[in-house]
Structure formats: structure tokens, C-alpha cells
Amino acid sequence: MAREETWTTTSPPIRSSATGEAPEPATRAWPTRLLVLGIVLAAVNLRPAITSLGALLEEVRDGLGMSGSVAGLLTSVPPLCFAVFGVMAPRLARRFGPGAVVCAGMAAITAGLLIRPYVGGTAGFLAASALALMGIAVSNVLMPVIVKRWFPDRVGSMTGLYSMALALGTATAAAATVPVTDLLGGSWQTGLTVWAGLAAVAVLPWIPFVRRRDGVRQDDGVRQQGGVPQQGAAPAGQASAREAQPALRITRSRTAWALAVFFGLQATAAYITMGWMPQIFRDAGVPASTAGLLLAVTMVMGVPLAFVIPRVAGRLPHQGPIVLALGVCGLVGYAGLYLAPAAGAWAWALLLGISNCSFPLALTMVGMRARSGAGVAQLSAFAQSTGYLISIPGPLLVGVLYQHSGGWGLPIALMAGLMIPQMVVGVLAGRDRTVEEEAAR
Numbered sequence: 148m149a150r151e152e153t154w155t156t157t158s159p160p161i162r163s164s165a166t167g168e169a170p171e172p173a174t175r176a177w178p179t180r181l182l183v184l185g186i187v188l189a190a191v192n193l194r195p196a197i198t199s200l201g202a203l204l205e206e207v208r209d210g211l212g213m214s215g216s217v218a219g220l221l222t223s224v225p226p227l228c229f230a231v232f233g234v235m236a237p238r239l240a241r242r243f244g245p246g247a248v249v250c251a252g253m254a255a256i257t258a259g260l261l262i263r264p265y266v267g268g269t270a271g272f273l274a275a276s277a278l279a280l281m282g283i284a285v286s287n288v289l290m291p292v293i294v295k296r297w298f299p300d301r302v303g304s305m306t307g308l309y310s311m312a313l314a315l316g317t318a319t320a321a322a323a324t325v326p327v328t329d330l331l332g333g334s335w336q337t338g339l340t341v342w343a344g345l346a347a348v349a350v351l352p353w354i355p356f357v358r359r360r361d362g363v364r365q366d367d368g369v370r371q372q373g374g375v376p377q378q379g380a381a382p383a384g385q386a387s388a389r390e391a392q393p394a395l396r397i398t399r400s401r402t403a404w405a406l407a408v409f410f411g412l413q414a415t416a417a418y419i420t421m422g423w424m425p426q427i428f429r430d431a432g433v434p435a436s437t438a439g440l441l442l443a444v445t446m447v448m449g450v451p452l453a454f455v456i457p458r459v460a461g462r463l464p465h466q467g468p469i470v471l472a473l474g475v476c477g478l479v480g481y482a483g484l485y486l487a488p489a490a491g492a493w494a495w496a497l498l499l500g501i502s503n504c505s506f507p508l509a510l511t512m513v514g515m516r517a518r519s520g521a522g523v524a525q526l527s528a529f530a531q532s533t534g535y536l537i538s539i540p541g542p543l544l545v546g547v548l549y550q551h552s553g554g555w556g557l558p559i560a561l562m563a564g565l566m567i568p569q570m571v572v573g574v575l576a577g578r579d580r581t582v583e584e585e586a587a588r
Contacts (some may be wrong), residue, residue, distance in 0.1 A: 201425055226414055314447065317446040455553060485555075
């Protein structure tokens with residue numbers, strides 16, 4: 148198998164066909180720098196559509212006349228869209244190139260966030276939200292693929308970088324939505340719309356990559372610039388032979404299933420937290436602005452830890468100990484949320500924020516449990532799509548339990564109960580093996 152090269156400033160020089168001279172370092176460096184910027188900006192926009200809504204859920208419910216059960220359905224829309232649209236991402240990337248798909252995803256987020264507060268009615272709000280979530284879904288799946296193929300020797304650090312950016316965007320939307328809404332006149336429509344501007348900025352770095360399918364389209368070791376393969380590229384015959392190989396039978400891998408279930412359970416916890424935690428605190432007597440800040444604390448914990456955890460996980464042969472440590476933090480946080488939601492609010496928000504860092508850990512394991520870029524693409528699509536399908540009932544069930552029990556005792560007990568199987572499958576997914584090995588048996 149040809150060695151996969153990264154497209155960086157240390158790549159071997161490419162001789163110009165016209166002059167025979169190597170291009171300037173800046174010529175070789177700018178695509179990598181622009182790609183890193185694009186990854187960071189895309190990651191920042193992968194959660195504000197959700198956490199901004201969580202901060203204003205009560206106002207949106209009143210404005211649209213939603214019941215608790217319908218609001219629970221609304222908080223289940225993100226994982227549903229991620230499951231349905233995420234599975235399409237590898238096929239779209241093969242046809243159009245990952246850069247074009249992510250660029251279109253950022254445009255879809257912009258359009259969805261721009262129109263959803265003003266379409267009128269619950270159905271229109273859900274449809275516009277689904278448009279934005281479709282863009283998030285395909286970008287979710289393709290981020291590990293792009294990192295694996297462009298930065299194969301820096302999977303941990305690059306995963307940490309975009310996970311940190313994702314957590315920063317998540318926390319910023321949670322903390323700033325209520326104050327920005329008040330600043331702009333108190334309308335929840337305006338408070339939700341402002342995040343479309345951030346998404347529009349994220350479109351720009353991906354535009355140069357719309358026509359550039361090389362480097363991330365096929366796992367063939369070819370890196371081109373100006374149509375000329377770089378040194379170290381695989382011969383065309385070898386690349387064609389690998390492309391002719393049958394697709395990996397991912398469902399034969401126990402690790403793939405364990406990772407999918409782990410992904411689904413951590414996503415369940417995350418979307419329940421993002422959708423309902425501010426309401427839990429508000430019902431306990433915490434002011435709306437403080438409840439938004441508490442959600443921001445939960446989300447902001449992912450900023451430093453999303454950078455540290457992937458780097459640590461990448462150096463360990465087994466990621467099980469990290470899974471268990473995060474799970475224990477979640478159990479303690481849920482216990483505190485049940486016993487003293489207002490008195491210890493900041494401590495519970497902090498602990499649940501640590502627990503929610505299972506997400507960057509799951510992304511890191513996606514990159515570590517497959518040998519090739521093609522394997523990562525299949526594993527990422529399978530784990531995320533299956534995982535988000537698993538997570539769909541959670542937020543909806545919390546809304547139903549809350550409405551029919553009249554309190555948060557049963558919903559919190561559900562959240563804590565789901566943490567146990569999450570820890571079990573996380574340990575199984577963290578074992579040192581690859582899906583290619585298991586699928587071949």
C-alpha cells in the first residue's frame with residue numbers, strides 16, 4: 148500500500164512543468180492553512196442551531212403554542228436528521244468531493260437558521276430546522292474523514308482542534324443567545340436568526356475546495372496541485388486496484404457496533420442536556436439568563452478537554468479508562484441535579500460538561516479503529532448514523548416523562564440509567580483493534 152502523504156509545507160517540492168523549479172513555500176502552504184481555517188469555522192457552526200434553541204425553548208414554545216411532548220419532538224429532530232442525512236455523506240463526498248459537500252452544508256445551515264424563526268407555525272419551524280441540521284449532519288460525518296486523509300500523522304491533535312472549536316461554538320451560542328436577544332429587543336426570532344451570520348462566514352474558506360476533489364476524495368495516496376501528483380503518490384495501477392476492492396462489510400465488526408452504540412448513548416445525553424438542562428434549572432428557580440450561562444458552562448468544558456482528550460486517547464492502546472472517568476462524572480452530575488438542582492447548579496453543570504466530552508473521544512476512536520481513509524469514512528458514517536438513530540427517542544421520552552410526571556425526577560433517573568450501558572460499550576469500543584481486521588474474519 149502506498150504511503151499516504153499530508154499536504155503540508157514539509158511535502159516534497161513539486162516541479163513546475165513549465166520552469167522545472169519548485170514553487171514558493173507559500174504556494175504549497177496556503178491550501179493547508181485555508182483548510183485548517185475551514186475546519187475550525189465549520190466546527191464552530193455544528194451546534195449553535197441546537198444550543199441557541201435550548202436557551203430560548205420556553206419562548207419558542209409560547210410563541211408557537213407547543214406542548215411539552217411537541218417540544219420533546221423538537222429536541223429529537225437533531226439526531227433524526229443526523230441519522231438520515233449523515234449516511235448520505237460518504238456517497239456525496241465520492242461524487243462531488245468532501246470540500247464541495249461541506250461548503251454546501253455550511254450554506255444549508257445559513258439558510259435554515261435565517262428562515263426558521265419567520266416561516267410561521269411549528270411545521271415550518273421544524274422543516275427549516277431540518278434544513279440546517281442536514282448541513283450539520285454531512286459535515287459531522289466528513290470532518291473525521293478530512294482529518295484522517297489530510298493529516299494522517301496528526302489525527303489526535305487535529306481532532307482535538309475541531310472538537311475544541313465545536314465546543315466553543317456550542318458554549319458561545321448557549322451563553323450569548325439570551326443576552327443578545329435582550330439586546331436586540333427581546334424577540335426570540337431575532338435571537339435565533341443572528342447565528343445565521345456566523346454560518347455564512349464559514350462558507351467562505353470552503354469555496355476554493357469546491358472543485359478540488361484531490362487529497363480527500365479517494366484513499367489512494369495521491370496528492371495533486373495544479374494537476375500534478377506530488378512525490379510519494381501511488382502509481383495509477385495501484386490506486387485503481389484499491390478503488391476496485393469491495394466495500395468494507397462494516398456490520399461484521401463488533402467494534403463498529405460498540406462504537407455506534409457508544410456514539411448513540413453519548414449523543415442521547417448531549418441532546419437531552421442541550422435541549423432540556425436550561426429548563427431544568429429554570430423550573431428549579433434559576434433565572435433564564437443564569438440557566439443559559441449554566442448550559443454554557445457545560446458546553447465550554449469541551450473547549451479545553453476536547454483538545455486534551457483526543458491527544459491523550461491517541462497515545463493509549465485502550466481508551467476504556469477515559470470512558471469510565473467521563474461516565475463517573477456524568478453519574479455524579481445527574482445525582483446532584485436530582486437532589487439539589489439550584490443549590491449546586493454550577494458544580495452539576497461542570498460535571499455534566501466533563502461527561503459530555505465523550506463526543507470528542509468517540510470521534511477520536513473513529514479515526515483510530517480503522518486503518519485507511521476509506522475505512523474511516525465507512526466507520527464514521529455507520530457509527531454516526533446508527534448512533535443518532537439510537538439517540539432519537541431520548542429527548543422525546545424526556546419531554547413525555549416531564550409532562551406526565553409533572554417534575555424532573557423520572558427524566559433525570561432515565562439520564563443516569565443510560566450512563567451505565569454507555570460506559571460498558573465505550574470500554575468495548577476502546578479496545579486496540581481495527582474494523583478491517585474484524586470484518587475480514
